[in-house]
Amino acid sequence: MRASRRTEYERLERAIIAEESDKAILSREPRNNLHLFNESSSIEHLVQQLLRRAEIIDKGTSPSPSFDEARDLAETGRANFTFRSIDPGRAKKNTSLLNRRLRSLMEDPKLGVKERIGRVCYNLLVSAHPPDMHTYNTLIVAFDKAGYHAFADALVNSFFHERLLRPTPSTFVAILNHYKATNNHGKFLRALACLTGADSKTGAKIGRRHVGDVENSPILRKWAADTRLRTRTGDWVWEHVPLSRPLVEEVITGLLRFRLFDQAATFFVTCMRSGVAVSTSVVKQILDE
Numbered sequence: 001m002r003a004s005r006r007t008e009y010e011r012l013e014r015a016i017i018a019e020e021s022d023k024a025i026l027s028r029e030p031r032n033n034l035h036l037f038n039e040s041s042s043i044e045h046l047v048q049q050l051l052r053r054a055e056i057i058d059k060g061t062s063p064s065p066s067f068d069e070a071r072d073l074a075e076t077g078r079a080n081f082t083f084r085s086i087d088p089g090r091a092k093k094n095t096s097l098l099n100r101r102l103r104s105l106m107e108d109p110k111l112g113v114k115e116r117i118g119r120v121c122y123n124l125l126v127s128a129h130p131p132d133m134h135t136y137n138t139l140i141v142a143f144d145k146a147g148y149h150a151f152a153d154a155l156v157n158s159f160f161h162e163r164l165l166r167p168t169p170s171t172f173v174a175i176l177n178h179y180k181a182t183n184n185h186g187k188f189l190r191a192l193a194c195l196t197g198a199d200s201k202t203g204a205k206i207g208r209r210h211v212g213d214v215e216n217s218p219i220l221r222k223w224a225a226d227t228r229l230r231t232r233t234g235d236w237v238w239e240h241v242p243l244s245r246p247l248v249e250e251v252i253t254g255l256l257r258f259r260l261f262d263q264a265a266t267f268f269v270t271c272m273r274s275g276v277a278v279s280t281s282v283v284k285q286i287l288d289e
Contacts, residue, residue: 001285009145015170016134019168027133029085044125051067053154058114060114091128095134103138113148136163137171149182156175156178166206167204176191176247179191206240208238208239209224248278249279
């Protein structure tokens with residue numbers, strides 16, 4: 001049973017890599033200079049958070065030149081990002097190269113915490129474009145896989161509260177796994193609320209419309225009326241996250257992890273009644289637990 005509870009990080013990483021070249025995945029990019037400035041400020045703040053946590057964790061005296069250089073870049077606000085729309089093809093290649101570099105840095109056994117995080121932050125700051133959702137997915141999973149949960153937490157917080165990124169199909173799989181790995185029962189349930197439109201603060205970052213706009217537009221009224229895909233909570237109508245098999249399985253294993261057995265069983269029965277397939281390993285885990 002202990003083996004069945006382990007996360008298959010390699011499978012999750014493969015899914016994230018495949019998404020980088022999936023043309024069907026929509027993104028949300030800065031459209032003007034103000035958007036780009038806000039994105040730059042958010043990335044600099046994220047980098048400062050990562051560096052501060054590295055300094056707390058690694059109190060060694062060995063030199064970390066990349067850490068010092070990344071800190072200087074973040075403090076002086078020298079991130080010089082450009083619009084992806086200028087050359088979308090090249091931007092996609094740059095993101096793929098950046099993410100490959102980040103994964104290799106996280107897997108390098110010779111690097112200490114400060115130097116490793118310093119190199120990660122340096123690469124984020126010198127990127128031609130603001131790190132996108134694919135890069136966030138890459139880092140959340142890479143940090144959790146390495147046991148660096150405090151750094152993954154900074155990425156998740158940045159996604160929810162500081163960026164306007166649109167999640168990919170793997171984003172909430174990675175976020176739910178992060179809360180499962182850190183044993184954070186409350187935030188796991190809050191993430192479920194985000195998935196279903198029940199959270200009134202951030203939602204799932206897929207899309208939302210203010211109720212005032214909905215009331216004044218026949219098209220939006222029809223859009224909001226489909227409660228299978230959207231939920232009104234507070235002053236907003238929130239778009240749900242499209243469910244996929246990996247996401248459904250992550251919800252089930254998370255409910256089991258937090259010993260919410262009734263809810264896991266009910267959700268599983270609902271999947272069977274709705275014709276939603278889950279893997280035999282997840283079925284076995286449900287019955288074992």
